[in-house]
Amino acid sequence: QQQVKQSPQSLIVQKGGISIINCAYENTAFDYFPWYQQFPGKGPALLIAIRPDVSEKKEGRFTISFNKSAKQFSLHIMDSQPGDSATYFCAASRDQGAQKLVFGQGTRLTINP
């Protein structure tokens, strides 16, 4: 019930291509879905987040697509750049104020120049 499943584990994309990372959740009480980016030796940094009342949110080259009925959400990185090479984590939390984030296992993204 508390799991968030993320795929793929690793992804290699050519520079300028679209990177797509998928996540699926089970707990329908989740109401906040953030994506984090983590570089080696650093803590995760918030990229973009979405709530279930919208199906898509875009910030620059990063877009979250959300499918409430399928209990799935995905991160799209347009025009991927070598500087985007990092590990990406999806997460979910429920109940305003609960603060507990449940994370996916992570995707190691490599952008080839």
Added chain:
Amino acid sequence: KAGVTQTPRYLIKTRGQQVTLSCSPISGHRSVSWYQQTPGQGLQFLFEYFSETQRNKGNFPGRFSGRQFSNSRSEMNVSTLELGDSALYLCASSLNADQETQYFGPGTRLLVL
């Protein structure tokens, strides 16, 4: 505004010892959460504090404990260290109890020998 700071950044301990890690949240943030990150288990929630009170606790043994001070700084303690406690320990802060956006520090890398 300075980000979340964690000390020490690196720590080496031996089995059976105990360790205390420190976290200073972003100025003005009153909620602090702790996470453990390992290659095998990924990012797992340890506990969350707000106004010096533990509001949530993850599925970790009682050897893991924490506290929060009146200035919102937080410490976590692990007693009777085991090899499996080797991990990156991350602290995240948010503005208040109802603010879901969490900002992570760089983490403390703990190695148990």
